[in-house]
Amino acid sequence: MEIAIEHSTVHIYEHPVRYGVQELRLTPPNTPSQQVLDWRIEMPGIEGAAKWFDAWGNLVHLVNQTREHSDLEIRVTGLVGTSDADGIIGELPNSPTPRIFVRETPLTRADRSLSAIAASLEGKHRDQIALYHALMEAIRERVEFDAGQTDMTTSAADALKSGHGVCQDFAHIFLSVCRRLDLPARYVTGYLVVREGDVGAEAQHAWVEADVAGLGWVGFDPANGICPDDHYVRLACGLDAADAAPIRGIRRGSGTDTLSVSVSVLKQTQQ
């Protein structure tokens, strides 16, 4: 399948900004299930951007603006060819040892309830894949997909307690339980062609990858209860949502910043 993506992030500033700097994790890698056919980031300062690979092997752009400005648009357009590989990613270049991804972070720290889920799964499954599927089910039984109840800073423990969450919260709970079981798992950002019944239509999507002996990294989408297929375009990975954030920025200037994001992810009809 070919997927066309248009993703625009617009900041409107109350007062002019003299200097701004952004870190973008907005470039999809080639994987066994996706080939990047065309990809473009347009924004002021992108010509001079420093490009580097972070600890997880994501390509990062560091972009800055040194001229005074009152708004900023980050516009990403691209075309990605995808196939269904049962979620299997394997090893990507520049990836560190998977064991690093057992590291707990503030957003994925396990509390008693998360530990209880971990305990209920331990030793009951014939293999890791089965365990991860059972974990996705366990999360979907306890948490309702519901935008607006949680935010960027909600931890796995708080999301589980509230019983509501968005794809980020589902992913954090998954990671928290895996790490409690000493199984490496990581947060993944990307785009999704929404089918009927899918959640995650808003803006971007997030899911996880877990390390499976013999297969390497395998994707799981706890919000939808499936392994990513050819409807998914993978961007970047990290320890949690804060770590893998597609855009992080800092500006010099006071006042408010009004943000609007529009994402369109469309299956290309064959010409």
Added chain:
Amino acid sequence: MVAANGDIRTSYREIADWLVSQPKGGLKQKARDAEAIFRRLGITFAVYGSNEANERLIPFDIVPRIISAAEWRKLERGIEQRVRAMNAFLHDIYHRQEIIRAGRVPEALILQNSAFCPQMIDQDPALGVYSHIIGVDLVRVAENEFYVLEDNLRTPSGVSYMIEDREAMMRLVPELFARYRVAPVEHYPENLRRTLQSVAPPNCAGDPTIVVLTPGIYNSAFFEHSFLADEMGVELCQGDDLYVDDGCVYMRTTQKPKRVDVIYRRIDDDFLDPLTFRPDSTLGVPGLFAAYRAGNVTIVNAPGTGIADDKAVYTYVPQIIEFYTGEKPILNNVPTYNCANDEERNYVLDHLEELVVKEVHGSGGYGMMVGPTSTRKMRAEFAKRIKARPNNYIVQPTLALSTCPTFIEKGIAPRHVDLRPFVLVGDRIRITPGGLTRVALKKGSLVVNSSQGGGTKDTWILED
């Protein structure tokens, strides 16, 4: 200064003669002169949590601490071995983690440690050096027997006192320098500059531009930041003075922006770059870490070196040295009890009066209990804390620290001292013959931290 048999150690004999020859009140006058010198030069430090005078002098003792050439040579070898091993360890745990695979240190100790900096994974600092500026805290318990208390691989301070204490001594007691051959310490800033130059990023053309990055005048060590920048002849910058453009770091000057190649930062990791570390930090430079990863600037010391001087990792340093050097450690570690182990914890709880308890993430003598001087209430409190979070504490025996003659109100009396020599690692390892001797001014006290009423002494390494 007094040997086991009651004789004055040879190295101190001249000092003893000199002390005896001082007129009545002469030492007191010299102590006052020293204070006036330091006060005028503005060598002060800020004390956290004291609301009145927020700038104080660290008390300076005019009786020097003397270390023989032979003892120093052994120390030097031990320190060099240690800093090599620690840099190899840092490179390993941020790359292939062989030491974990080999089962020599527990995986969780590293991977779950808050001092481990995952952002550093796969980063290759210039010359492979992570910790360039190190201050090893040592105590001497007997002739040729030193123990390492802490490695201080992040941003050790105190080197300005090593140099200024010497300056003051040369002004106050020039006659004593005539009686000893004391190794000079004044080359330190030049060696620091050379070290920093040697670790400029490979893509830096020409003479690298070095800066010292300070959190600002309210930082307790601001004097030192300013002193070192001045001695090296480089700019002293605050976060606001620097910015990132097209992946490189620049200084804002009165003219055109100037590219910066090496940053000797005296800001903690957390505050270095709000884009990568604490987002609320206003002390750092947004985008600095990206410029570092892109190979356009060197950060000294590298972020994430704290994992190697973590108090919980400390216990494994002897294994770390053996793993990377294939040699036995030259300097001792203080034996440390592991409270997570039931047997050891029970021993600790039964013997708290004899032991020193340190919080794993505490510093500056806070969150610490010295058994022999503790009260029953303190011991009960610490016992409760150890039981609740055994991994949060390390426990060590009280060492019979060496003492050094020290001038106090009533005259000369022995006081406990430690020693922090300073090591520079770049194209080569440079150890300045000297260091910061801290002295516990309270009788019997083992706590030498300046924030807890400790003072400093000039440290004399004798030449053969």
Added chain:
Amino acid sequence: MLGRTASSLYWLCRHMERAENLARLLDVGYRMSLEPVLDGSEREQWDSTLQAAAMASAFFERHDSVALPQIRDFMLFDETNSSSVRSCLTQARSNARSVRTAITTEMWESINTTWLEFSRIRPSSISVNDLPTLLDWIKRNTAQFRGAMLNTILRNDGYSFCQLGTFNERADNTARILDVKYYVLLPRNEFVGSEFDNRQWSMILRAASAHRSYRHVYRDRYKAWNIADFLILRSEMPRSLAHCYRWIDTTLRDLENFYGARYQCHDIGQAIHDELKNGDMEVVFQKGLHEFLGGFISSNNALGASIAENYNFF
């Protein structure tokens, strides 16, 4: 040089200059308070002192009445008053500390010692009679700082920013002193000023340390016209606007040569200097002294802002 270093040098000298001017203003106010109150009430006298120090509104936000002890505490010791002598010295020392390596040991020791000694003074221990001694001490110490600066600093860009701070501040002070009392300087028909006028004139001159030098220059009794001329156009008078701008213009030229670049601040400084250099009291009075001074104060501020912008202060 870092933009922040230039900024700190500029503000270090501005704050030292301001501390000195405050001491002088308070000294004049104190003198007037000792003399019998004439037509103007005591309040009016203090009002003008506070206005000349640009702290009248801040004072009356905190105090309902005026009396020497409150004024003294507010102008000298009040930490909540960002222009008090204490605040000036603290800010000057902070600036000096942050650029410790860009100033000489003599400058540092001078400001550090002044700050330390001033910090030790307990306001309650200063009686009314002690005030002149303390004010002299402030003037002596700030003068000593300036002497240390002039005698020891390298004549490079750092020196230029020090001079700009000093003269930008001094010009502001002199203009304010004149503007607060501009009405007593307006030319009138009386051949001889009243005793009231004489006292007002003397106060203005003292506030600019110009009461002695006036006689040397004019060899005449106080006359409104001469006083205005002396403090505005006579460049040999070191606190006159013309003198300040002769230095500012020269210093800006030095910077232009040093860096090989000319900016907006150079044009502003030169324009103000030209106006003063070619100035004529006749024209000033015709345009209106108050209007002239108001215009000068805002141009002088604009110059400060422009220097900050052009040399990347922040």
